Amino acid sequence: MQAPDLPAPTRVLVADDEPDLRALLERYLGDHGLAVRTVDGAAAVDRLLARERFDLLVLDVTMPGEDGLALCRRLRAAGETIPILMLTARGDPLDRILGLEMGADDYLAKPFTPRELLARIHALVRRQRMLGAHAGPADAAARVSFGAFVLDLAGRRLVRDGAEVPLSSAEFALLKAFARHPGRTLGRDRLMELAHGRDHAATDRSIDVQVMRLRRVIEADPSAPRYIRTVWGAGYVFVADPGPGG
Structure with a gap:
């Protein structure tokens, strides 16, 4: 007897230049049912977005090279509509506002707990699905x-x-x-x-x-x-x- 189809897991792409944080998030989010890919910079984000579908993108603001803000702005200018959550180590609220101006959907200040990030991810994905398949x-x-x-x-x-x-x-x-x-x-x-x-x-x-x-x-x-x-x-x-x- 064939097993019933199960809903596809939420696919999340995390870009952060801290290897320990990437490993922690991949393990924690994966343990909570998400399909997670982690990369260390903007070039790797571009490669994965070109060939895979993701439900949400998590971007660190302070990545070397093209930082998260610049990448977010470029993706939005190119017509990319994937929900984007920014991670910032800076305490200045202006950095968060700048992220929203660049096209981010939400932001989370470091240090944060993986549980809080998981809750934010669920909220963004839930909103995206309510706007689409679950339209009233x-x-x-x-x-x-x-x-x-x-x-x-x-x-x-x-x-x-x-x-x-x-x-x-x-x-x-x-x-x-x-x-x-x-x-x-x-x-x-x-x-x-x-x-x-x-x-x-x-x-x-x-x-x-x-x-x-x-x-x-x-x-x-x-x-x-x-x-x-x-x-x-x-x-x-x-x-x-x-x-x-x-």
């Missing part, structure tokens, strides 16, 4: 049009004038949250909950960075946005039809 009935045929854009909620695609616009998982989640609540002012905490779930810890500044990233994708002039507008002291509002002249 309301998303099944939902397409939201604004300006030259069409947001396909079921297909997880943003299209402009017939061409697909690459979005990271975090960018799509945030745009979906806005699109499902047009014309409503959403505070930062509510936006974070809608886009990333209740278990996602973040600061007001981090949601502002994510809004800024999304504006760079959809706004002709991010400094004078038509679609995602700031409501001072309250949060943000999505205006799907700004009308003539915005």
Whole structure:
């Protein structure tokens, strides 16, 4: 009798230049059901991404050569949408904000416990799957049009004038949250909950960075946005039809 198909394990690629940490994470994450590959730098990441599929990428900020921030920015510029979690040994919150600006979905400061990293990985992968295969009935045929854009909620695609616009998982989640609540002012905490779930810890500044990233994708002039507008002291509002002249 043939065994029933089992769900494929979550595939994680970890890039860090510390051999001891790579060995620890490979062993710990593997013991908890993840399929883990570890590498020591950006060149090895490029080689593996070119020939294998991964569900999540963990990048150390301070790798020699092309560091994690530069690699994250390059991958996003090339249209890579895999969720990215940054590891940083620097205590400065500005480094974390910079990671979000480069396109990271989450960050974790060193030193950390492997258990905390595992929880972050599960949260990011769970969000990615909820946005895709587990889209609700309301998303099944939902397409939201604004300006030259069409947001396909079921297909997880943003299209402009017939061409697909690459979005990271975090960018799509945030745009979906806005699109499902047009014309409503959403505070930062509510936006974070809608886009990333209740278990996602973040600061007001981090949601502002994510809004800024999304504006760079959809706004002709991010400094004078038509679609995602700031409501001072309250949060943000999505205006799907700004009308003539915005």
